[in-house]
Amino acid sequence: MFLVDDLLFRPFVSLLNTLHSMAIEELHDVDSIRDELKENRLLHELGERSEAEYRERRAELEQRLAVAEAAHENLQGRVEVKR
Amino acid sequence: MNGTHIYTYGVVDDEEFELDVTGVDGGTPIRTVRYRTLSAVVSDVDTLEPERSDENVRAHDEVLREVMTFGDGRTAVPMRFGMVFKSGRALKNVLRSGRRAFRKALLDVDGTVELGVKVVVDEGEAVDEAALQSIADRLAAAAERDVENDLFSDRLALNRAYLVGSDDREAFSETVRAVRDDHDGVTVRYSGPWAPYSFVDIEVGAAQ
Numbered sequence: 001m002f003l004v005d006d007l008l009f010r011p012f013v014s015l016l017n018t019l020h021s022m023a024i025e026e027l028h029d030v031d032s033i034r035d036e037l038k039e040n041r042l043l044h045e046l047g048e049r050s051e052a053e054y055r056e057r058r059a060e061l062e063q064r065l066a067v068a069e070a071a072h073e074n075l076q077g078r079v080e081v082k083r
Numbered sequence: 084m085n086g087t088h089i090y091t092y093g094v095v096d097d098e099e100f101e102l103d104v105t106g107v108d109g110g111t112p113i114r115t116v117r118y119r120t121l122s123a124v125v126s127d128v129d130t131l132e133p134e135r136s137d138e139n140v141r142a143h144d145e146v147l148r149e150v151m152t153f154g155d156g157r158t159a160v161p162m163r164f165g166m167v168f169k170s171g172r173a174l175k176n177v178l179r180s181g182r183r184a185f186r187k188a189l190l191d192v193d194g195t196v197e198l199g200v201k202v203v204v205d206e207g208e209a210v211d212e213a214a215l216q217s218i219a220d221r222l223a224a225a226a227e228r229d230v231e232n233d234l235f236s237d238r239l240a241l242n243r244a245y246l247v248g249s250d251d252r253e254a255f256s257e258t259v260r261a262v263r264d265d266h267d268g269v270t271v272r273y274s275g276p277w278a279p280y281s282f283v284d285i286e287v288g289a290a291q
Contacts, residue, residue: 039236046203046270 028068037061086110086127089168092146093159093278094178094185097122104149107139107164113146116171118178121185124150124159125174131167140164147278151196156249158195160188160285161278181285188283195227195246196276198255202241203270210240211268218262218271219243225251225258230281240269244281252276 040061044054090107097120102113110126117123124146133139143164150159168174178185200222204210219241223229226245234242247255256273263271 035233035235038233039238042201042203042236042239042272045272048206 028071030065030068030072033061033065033068037065086129088128088131089116089125089171089174090128090133091162091166091168091174092124092126092143093150093161094189095122095124095150095157095159096120096189098157100153102146102149102153104146105142106146107142108133113149116174116178118175119182121178121182123174123178128167131169133165133167135164144277148276151276151278158189158193159278160185160192160283161280163280184285188285192246192279192282194250195248195279195282196252197279197281198226198245198247198252198273198275199232199277200241200243200245200259200274201239201272203236203238203272204240205268205270206238208268214266214269215240218266221258221262222255225255227251228282232281244277246279246282 037058040049040054040057043049044051049057086108090110092106092113095115097117099115099117099122101115102124104113105111106113106126108128108130110128113124113126115122116125126146147159147161151157168177202215202218222243222245226247228246229243232242232244234240245255259271259273
């Protein structure tokens with residue numbers, strides 16, 4: 001009985017794990033955050049983003065980047081972001 | 084600053100000089116560390132991992148520009164931002180082991196500068212592929228070599244670095260101006276001259 005329960009439950013576990021992994025990947029995609037940092041600078045240079053908007057966005061992204069890099073370091077390769 | 088480590092900006096042909104510019108983390112003076120036919124351009128720092136702030140990245144680049152332009156000018160093989168060695172001995176070890184690669188790189192980019200062009204599509208506009216190809220072809224024809232850089236934004240239609248002989252720089256600038264005049268719906272961003280970051284690729288080992 002234990003075996004059957006285990007098998008029945010497995011797809012849900014797998015789905016939950018997948019969703020969890022996707023959430024982590026989305027949140028901690030270091031390359032994507034770096035791209036956003038570059039885009040922020042580009043839009044500022046083009047005059048489409050004011051100095052204040054640029055600085056605020058940059059601070060927010062840098063904070064996200066620090067968290068993402070720390071997460072990658074802590075997980076030591078267990079988070080793999082597929083692009 | 085009397086830092087304990089050595090921040091390295093790039094490598095030039097053997098020459099001893101000091102520059103009156105401020106380096107990464109406020110490092111002064113900018114000086115050279117010589118090894119045989121090579122000189123590394125350096126300043127002292129207190130940390131092995133300087134912060135990658137706008138100010139520091141700008142300082143790294145300004146030092147290289149000064150190296151390339153002061154006096155009669157000279158060719159520089161740039162290092163990536165953040166290259167710090169624990170001591171002069173560690174740096175000389177790298178110059179020794181990488182001597183051939185540095186010499187080849189100096190030859191490859193001798194008398195050239197790097198120029199950057201980005202084509203940015205106006206908000207809400209679609210990319211005209213034929214026009215984009217025409218722009219890319221005209222710019223490539225005016226340069227010795229070119230390489231593609233990341234398209235890090237959906238707004239970016241072209242992002243390339245061009246290696247141009249110092250004597251051909253004005254002709255390249257003229258091509259950029261012509262491209263700008265000929266195409267509506269896009270913004271052409273032109274930058275440089277930079278040290279030829281995109282055209283040298285020397286990996287410095289971990290034994291720093």
